[in-house]
Amino acid sequence: MERGNISENFLIKAVGLENTIISGYASVFNIVDSQNDIVQKGAFEDTKPENIKLLWQHDTLKPIGIIKSLYEDDYGLKIQAEINNRILLGKETTELVRQKVIDGLSIGFCAKDFEYDNQGVRLLKKVDLMEISVVTFPANRNAGIINVKKLTEHPINRSLERIEKLLEKLVNLE
Numbered sequence: 644m645e646r647g648n649i650s651e652n653f654l655i656k657a658v659g660l661e662n663t664i665i666s667g668y669a670s671v672f673n674i675v676d677s678q679n680d681i682v683q684k685g686a687f688e689d690t691k692p693e694n695i696k697l698l699w700q701h702d703t704l705k706p707i708g709i710i711k712s713l714y715e716d717d718y719g720l721k722i723q724a725e726i727n728n729r730i731l732l733g734k735e736t737t738e739l740v741r742q743k744v745i746d747g748l749s750i751g752f753c754a755k756d757f758e759y760d761n762q763g764v765r766l767l768k769k770v771d772l773m774e775i776s777v778v779t780f781p782a783n784r785n786a787g788i789i790n791v792k793k794l795t796e797h798p799i800n801r802s803l804e805r806i807e808k809l810l811e812k813l814v815n816l817e
Contacts, residue, residue: 662708663726663737667788669748669775671719676782680765687713687720687772696774697724699732701751703774707733710775719786722748722775736777737791746788747781750774 670682692710699705708726715721726740727733739745756769781787 662728662733663740664711664723664790664792665726665740665777665788666721666723666790667748668719668786669713669722670750671783671785672717674783674785675764676784678765678782679763680767680782682719682767682770682783684715684717686767686770687715688769690772692722695772697726698751698774698776699736700778701749701774701776705732707736707777713775720750724775726777740777740788740791745777745779747778748786748788749776749778749781749783750786751776 670687672682672684675681690713692713695710695713696703696706697708697710699707707730708724711723711725713720713722726737728737736745750770750772751774752767752770752772754765754767754769755771757765757767759765777788
């Protein structure tokens with residue numbers, strides 16, 4: 644399945660003070676990346692989302708949220724992650740993603756099973772995935788964020804918004 648450049652499919656649904664959900668492909672199969680690796684289908688077969696960290700630019704000192712789900716399809720490793728907008732770096736990440744300044748995803752892993760082809764490209768059959776990062780320049784040019792949306796707001800927030808609008812109308816009546 645050919646997708647071309649992931650950023651062409653980039654869509655923002657909503658952002659705000661609530662946490663932000665992003666989804667996309669952290670890795671795309673059968674593409675030679677800038678590290679001279681090709682990830683093969685099945686490489687992430689045993690990976691569980693609760694064991695994977697969501698980082699900013701592969702910096703282990705800068706976690707920005709959690710991985711909610713991940714699975715392999717025919718195209719690559721599809722993920723859904725939640726960026727924590729209650730921390731400054733989470734808010735900044737959300738704004739940069741919203742503006743499409745940053746739209747890449749990248750993986751940090753240890754190779755468990757691999758071989759080299761006759762051109763010296765490493766074919767990754769199994770990896771121990773450790774982290775997925777929101778990045779400026781992904782090693783795999785087709786890996787990236789496809790969708791951004793705000794988590795469903797708590798009913799109290801919606802009630803507060805309605806009260807604020809009513810107060811504004813009352814003030815304007817005077």
